[in-house]
Amino acid sequence: MSAIAGLVLDTTIAARHYAPDASEAVTLRRVEGRRWDEVAAGFDGVCQEQLHAFAAIRWPGVTLEAQLAERDGRIVGGALMMVQQLPLGLGNIAISKWAPMLADAQAADRQAIYAGMVEGLMAEYGRKRGMMLSILPHASVAPVNAEYLALRARGFRRGSPLRYPYRYLVNLQLSDAAQRQSFQQTWRRQLNKAEKSALSFEHGGVERLDEFKALYEAMSDRKQFPDHSAYDTLDVLMAMDQRLRPELFFVRHAGAIVAGALIFKAGERAVYLYGATNDQALPLRAGYFLHWHIIRWLRDNTRARWYDLGGTDGFLGLHRFKKGMVGDAGLMHPVPPVVNYAAHPLAFWLGSAAFAARDAVNGFKHRIDLLRPGRARPDQPLPELDDYLK
Structure with missing residues (x-):
């Protein structure tokens, strides 16, 4: 046909x-x-x-x-x-x-x-x-x-x-071994290196929102990305019923927070809302470590079947990072x-x-x-x- x-x-x-x-x-x-x-x-x-x-x-x-x-x-x-x-x-x-x-x-x-x-x-x-x-x-x-x-x-x-319609969806219905095998080889290699960097993963409560805000605002000032997001809605979202309230996650190294993310977890499609890193995160590959543990947490603690990483706003580095995480078992489909x-x-x-x-x-x-x-x-x-x- x-x-x-x-x-x-x-x-x-x-x-x-x-x-x-x-x-x-x-x-x-x-x-x-x-x-x-x-x-x-x-x-x-x-x-x-x-x-x-x-x-x-x-x-x-x-x-x-x-x-x-x-x-x-x-x-x-x-x-x-x-x-x-x-x-x-x-x-x-x-x-x-x-x-x-x-x-x-x-x-x-x-x-x-x-x-x-x-x-x-x-x-x-x-x-x-x-x-x-x-x-x-x-x-x-x-x-x-x-x-x-x-x-x-x-x-x-x-x-x-x-303008950039594609969305990146990670399959949350896999075992640890199958998920790692799904990642593109380069992404998996970076995760392996991150796991040798003495990083720790933390799931934070709503009381830690200010920690995330400080990390996010410092990153925005440093990277100078145009921010057209709904960042000013965070306080309202975090005050909602537990079923709808986003979840906070952090990565720590040598006692300091180096990366964080805020994830909407209700429904069949969990959504990556905001992420933030500091200068130490890149050489530590903290972003790979953070998302790997978020994927596992969502699979084990929610009814979500997919983890929606959002789009790229036209930045090639984001495209490569997200495409590598989506891997063979995930999806890259347009809105x-x-x-x-x-x-x-x-x-x-x-x-x-x-x-x-x-x-x-x-x-x-x-x-x-x-x-x-x-x-x-x-x-x-x-x-x-x-x-x-x-």
């Missing part, structure tokens, strides 16, 4: 498998933010971007609407929607990042549930309220992103892709482009114009970052997207 024929078949399968069944409809029910976070904590698909407490700090200019999805009397998922007002009050855009989420990613009816949630969002925001609905799916752990294909088959149009739907042509035009303006502003900021003296500059070649994402 040719590649193009395969993609057509994949789209057809996605459209059929994700087609909503009117006899078993998914209903959406809006809930307040605290209740949403409590329920979403148990979802397989939960992520920090879908937490009300996080989004309220990260995106203060939007209205947050938590939509809980139910089917046959059971909670099956949902989406935290960000409603952004357009300039001059011309309308609104409803944005869903990494959602709609599934409560049970292994459920036999998961495809129908996903389709039903999308259908409910289209009805509420697209048809009833006249907004453009914008959805950004996760990078898939499957070879083809069926959710993206299903959205396209349902009438969503392709929007802007991420698909955002997709947009509107029931009314004017809503689609206004929303598309707003996104185009945002992209232009972000592109200008990126160029300004490159002009600042001392700033680290991206050196990774722009990747090619998979054919079906174009």
Whole structure:
């Protein structure tokens, strides 16, 4: 079968498998933010971007609407929607990042549930309220992103892709021996050297957040990486319920902390949020030691199946480090482009114009970052997207 024929078949399968069944409809029910976070904590698909407490700090200019999805009397998922007002009050855009989420990613009816949630969002925001609905799916752990294909088959149009869309996913379902064998040879060799450097691994509690902050802020000043992260949400995240609270990890050498990381561990996909090192960490290969023990801790203490290392922001060194850790058993898959739907042509035009303006502003900021003296500059070649994402 040719590649193009395969993609057509994949789209057809996605459209059929994700087609909503009117006899078993998914209903959406809006809930307040605290209740949403409590329920979403148990979802397989939960992520920090879908937490009300996080989004309220990260995106203060939007209205947050938590939509809980139910089917046959059971909670099956949902989406935290960000409603952004357009300039001059011309309308609104409803944005869903990494959602709609599934409560049970292994459920036999998961495809129908996903389709039903999308259908409910289209009805509420697209048809009833006249907004453009914008959805950004996760990078898939499957070879083809069926959710993206299903959205396209349902009438969503392709929007802007991420500049560096690939995400690096470590398989957490392996034994120690199998995991080490999966690492690329260079990565494994560096880990072996790190283990001879008298390093120790520590799992820290929330009371040690200031230690991590000091390490992170010193590293940011030293390396001069442009930081567009949600670092200012750390205090809120660390004050959350234990199920949602990120975990802190440190590496110590000769009595001093040389490396640290903060990991979101809820759901099926643990996520590397922030990492920090000092000048001694590089020759000690502390980063290799740190991640090796984080992988083992996540496997033994959480229900996560994958460890999402995030992207690279265009830095080739990060790409090589993460690719080596992903190894043979992990995945390097792209986040698909955002997709947009509107029931009314004017809503689609206004929303598309707003996104185009945002992209232009972000592109200008990126160029300004490159002009600042001392700033680290991206050196990774722009990747090619998979054919079906174009």
